Amino acid sequence: MKDLPTYTALVDSFRKLPGIGTRSAERMANAVLELRKEDALEFAEAIQNAKTKVHKCPNCGLYTEDDLCEVCKDDTRNHEICLVVVNPKDAIAFEAVSNFRGVYHVLGGLLSPAKGVGAEALNIDSLKLRIKEEGIKEIIVATSPTLEGETTALFLAKVLEPSGVSVSRLGYGLPAGSSLEYADPLTLSRALEGRRKL
Amino acid sequence: MKDLPTYTALVDSFRKLPGIGTRSAERMANAVLELRKEDALEFAEAIQNAKTKVHKCPNCGLYTEDDLCEVCKDDTRNHEICLVVVNPKDAIAFEAVSNFRGVYHVLGGLLSPAKGVGAEALNIDSLKLRIKEEGIKEIIVATSPTLEGETTALFLAKVLEPSGVSVSRLGYGLPAGSSLEYADPLTLSRALEGRRKL
Numbered sequence: 315m316k317d318l319p320t321y322t323a324l325v326d327s328f329r330k331l332p333g334i335g336t337r338s339a340e341r342m343a344n345a346v347l348e349l350r351k352e353d354a355l356e357f358a359e360a361i362q363n364a365k366t367k368v369h370k371c372p373n374c375g376l377y378t379e380d381d382l383c384e385v386c387k388d389d390t391r392n393h394e395i396c397l398v399v400v401n402p403k404d405a406i407a408f409e410a411v412s413n414f415r416g417v418y419h420v421l422g423g424l425l426s427p428a429k430g431v432g433a434e435a436l437n438i439d440s441l442k443l444r445i446k447e448e449g450i451k452e453i454i455v456a457t458s459p460t461l462e463g464e465t466t467a468l469f470l471a472k473v474l475e476p477s478g479v480s481v482s483r484l485g486y487g488l489p490a491g492s493s494l495e496y497a498d499p500l501t502l503s504r505a506l507e508g509r510r511k512l
Numbered sequence: 513m514k515d516l517p518t519y520t521a522l523v524d525s526f527r528k529l530p531g532i533g534t535r536s537a538e539r540m541a542n543a544v545l546e547l548r549k550e551d552a553l554e555f556a557e558a559i560q561n562a563k564t565k566v567h568k569c570p571n572c573g574l575y576t577e578d579d580l581c582e583v584c585k586d587d588t589r590n591h592e593i594c595l596v597v598v599n600p601k602d603a604i605a606f607e608a609v610s611n612f613r614g615v616y617h618v619l620g621g622l623l624s625p626a627k628g629v630g631a632e633a634l635n636i637d638s639l640k641l642r643i644k645e646e647g648i649k650e651i652i653v654a655t656s657p658t659l660e661g662e663t664t665a666l667f668l669a670k671v672l673e674p675s676g677v678s679v680s681r682l683g684y685g686l687p688a689g690s691s692l693e694y695a696d697p698l699t700l701s702r703a704l705e706g707r708r709k710l
């Protein structure tokens with residue numbers, strides 16, 4: 315529709331989101347046109363606020379609207395255990411489902427010679443500083459079990475060795491609720507390696 | 513995350529869109545946090561404009577930002593053929609893909625005794641008026657081939673009979689690119705009925 319620049323702009327904006335193609339973007343733009351006015355204005359405001367009020371915690375890199383994030387400020391959490399995540403959204407996922415009560419550190423990426431991402435691009439120096447200043451004793455590296463994720467985890471274990479912290483990674487194995495029948499060979503072999511005594 | 517009211521508001525807003533569950537809404541809210549600032553502000557503006565600038569064409573019911581929609585204003589289109597659609601978005605779909613060069617009329621719903629939607633809730637009087645005033649000669653009812661869609665199409669054909677217009681509905685049959693193997697019996701029987709000489 316040529317006389318609907320707003321509709322076209324909406325579709326274009328939705329298409330910038332992950333996993334949204336033209337058809338989905340059009341469906342969502344139509345839905346926005348059908349929203350109640352107050353819902354649409356709230357939506358627009360939330361998007362504006364996301365860029366004006368939300369920033370990264372200067373200590374750990376999580377999203378926050380305060381000076382420090384709620385995790386760094388929380389004295390009831392165990393500040394000696396630090397979960398190292400790649401992105402803030404991984405931390406949000408852990409907060410939503412797990413009972414992890416330590417703190418976080420956002421790495422900001424994964425080592426990738428292919429993409430030209432070296433150690434200097436990751437927040438490793440700030441992690442070393444936190445280990446010293448906050449007395450972190452244990453680091454859990456929460457990278458995905460991919461080539462880049464494992465390389466980064468191994469690299470971290472090596473560079474953090476001098477600090478004397480214990481470095482571990484997440485357990486690999488069968489995902490909860492999955493069926494053995496559909497597990498790929500690598501997952502099966504890792505599940506075997508990671509077997510636990512009953 | 514308790515100290516991120518903006519994030520929570522964003523997730524809630526995305527969840528109001530069709531087919532978006534909590535996980536997808538969270539993924540999109542995270543993506544908005546990662547958008548470039550100008551993209552995010554454009555997005556917010558487009559949503560605001562959708563409710564402030566876009567309204568329904570007083571003549572046919574399509575979305576427009578002008579006084580009349582581009583279809584109603586367009587003299588190169590055939591104003592004697594009118595495609596009756598249920599929602600403005602159905603018209604957008606026809607505009608995007610088809611070579612239909614007539615005009616539109618938005619019905620605003622489907623007859624449904626179960627949901628208590630009667631003829632008075634649909635834009636039928638305005639359609640009758642347009643037939644008289646604009647000299648519409650042919651009506652194509654573009655409702656879905658569901659019980660409510662077909663009931664509405666039959667009802668329209670009946671009430672418009674006195675106006676002397678020719679009323680048809682969309683062709684039913686096999687969707688383009690589909691495989692006979694997966695077609696349901698009703699679609700097959702309709703494809704047989706709607707056979708065309710080669």
